[in-house]
Amino acid sequence: MNGIKIGNKTSRLPIIQGGMGVGVSMHSLAGAVAKEGGIGIISTADIGYQESDFLSEPRKANLRAIGQELSRARKIAPDGILGFNIMVALSDYNEIVKECVRQKADLIISGAGLPIDLPQYVIGTDTKIAPIVSSARAFKLLSKRWIKKYNYVPDMIVIEGPKAGGHLGYKKEELDSPECSLEHTTMEIVALVRQLEESTKKRIPVIAAGGIFDGNDIAHFLNLGADGVQLASRFVATEECDASQLYKMSYINATESDIAIIDSPVGMPGRAIRNAFINRMQKTKEPITRCYNCIKTCHVKDAPYCITKALIDAVRGDLNNGLFFCGSNAGRIHEITTVPKLMASLMSEAENTLSKAV
Ligand SMILES: Cc1cc2nc3c(=O)[nH]c(=O)nc-3n(C[C@H](O)[C@H](O)[C@H](O)COP(=O)(O)O)c2cc1C
Numbered sequence: 001m002n003g004i005k006i007g008n009k010t011s012r013l014p015i016i017q018g019g020m021g022v023g024v025s026m027h028s029l030a031g032a033v034a035k036e037g038g039i040g041i042i043s044t045a046d047i048g049y050q051e052s053d054f055l056s057e058p059r060k061a062n063l064r065a066i067g068q069e070l071s072r073a074r075k076i077a078p079d080g081i082l083g084f085n086i087m088v089a090l091s092d093y094n095e096i097v098k099e100c101v102r103q104k105a106d107l108i109i110s111g112a113g114l115p116i117d118l119p120q121y122v123i124g125t126d127t128k129i130a131p132i133v134s135s136a137r138a139f140k141l142l143s144k145r146w147i148k149k150y151n152y153v154p155d156m157i158v159i160e161g162p163k164a165g166g167h168l169g170y171k172k173e174e175l176d177s178p179e180c181s182l183e184h185t186t187m188e189i190v191a192l193v194r195q196l197e198e199s200t201k202k203r204i205p206v207i208a209a210g211g212i213f214d215g216n217d218i219a220h221f222l223n224l225g226a227d228g229v230q231l232a233s234r235f236v237a238t239e240e241c242d243a244s245q246l247y248k249m250s251y252i253n254a255t256e257s258d259i260a261i262i263d264s265p266v267g268m269p270g271r272a273i274r275n276a277f278i279n280r281m282q283k284t285k286e287p288i289t290r291c292y293n294c295i296k297t298c299h300v301k302d303a304p305y306c307i308t309k310a311l312i313d314a315v316r317g318d319l320n321n322g323l324f325f326c327g328s329n330a331g332r333i334h335e336i337t338t339v340p341k342l343m344a345s346l347m348s349e350a351e352n353t354l355s356k357a358v
Contacts, residue, residue: 085109244316
């Protein structure tokens with residue numbers, strides 16, 4: 001099985017660990033995944049939440065934490081591929097991108113909005129960029145724009161389907177529609193990307209994400225033409241994951257019926273584990289006592305709750321006040337394992353399935 005080529009590095013395995021904010025994928029998880037031959041992604045959403053000045057100067061704390069987290073991850077995986085996930089909806093998006101490039105990240109994966117001007121920050125640097133798209137339409141729009149305005153062909157494409165965790169690039173009513181399924185969109189985008197590769201003579205790995213649970217699923221998406229997969233929820237239940245033990249236990253204790261679709265102040269639906277917080281939010285608004293200016297699209301006056309507070313409460317393990325994002329298959333996770341064990345089992349299942357198909 002081939003790895004994923006990012007600039008002049010190639011991962012040993014076709015697995016990316018998706019960025020998980022706030023604080024769920026930081027240096028420990030990303031470093032462990034990169035060390036095992038996958039691609040490790042650190043989330044930049046409120047990345048500085050543990051800094052002592054985060055409450056008074058969140059922007060400064062976040063920018064400082066970028067270099068710290070990357071260098072800690074590089075210590076774990078000196079030769080691995082390490083990057084950042086940056087949500088377009090972040091208020092300080094441009095500054096965060098610039099800092100990730102300045103710190104020499106191998107890769108930036110950017111979604112929760114279309115990163116239409118991302119190339120301007122990386123042209124002439126070694127940092128590679130990949131948009132997250134949820135439809136062939138978004139892929140066409142974005143690649144056209146990058147090529148026309150910046151003469152820049154995407155270095156990789158991440159397709160995030162409706163079964164993913166966190167914010168979802170779909171309307172609620174689209175989540176179960178067959179045309180929006182990850183399978184359907186992957187096949188459509190793979191066909192378009194292969195044409196683009198032909199005309200631009202540039203190799204563009206296509207990565208499928210959202211609800212991919214085991215090695216059989218990985219083999220399935222590779223068979224559909226994807227070059228790799230991005231998994232997030234499975235990596236939460238690992239010793240190396242940066243979230244608190246209570247966060248990990250909330251995954252272990254969740255069953256399929258505990259997984260809910262919620263409204264986020266970001267303006268997109270999100271998937272999370274139903275708990276006391278979600279039950280309260282669905283009845284009434286939570287007064288916002290402090291604004292961190294984290295999201296461009298959040299209107300503090302009308303927002304149902306503060307997403308920064310809810311996600312920080314979650315990563316620290318506050319089961320009553322936290323928002324615990326998860327993918328649609330989180331209810332199938334029953335034990336905490338380690339990154340090397342998880343990746344070895346995913347790969348052996350995938351290889352098994354692929355070899356049977358030959
Ligand atoms: C706890 C959690 C937090 C997430 N946070 C982000 C984020 O900050 N930015 C982002 O683009 N995607 C985020 N995601 C989406 C993942 O990166 C990933 O693409 C998706 O969850 C893959 O589906 P899976 O969890 O079923 O494997 C998050 C997912 C989870 C489970």
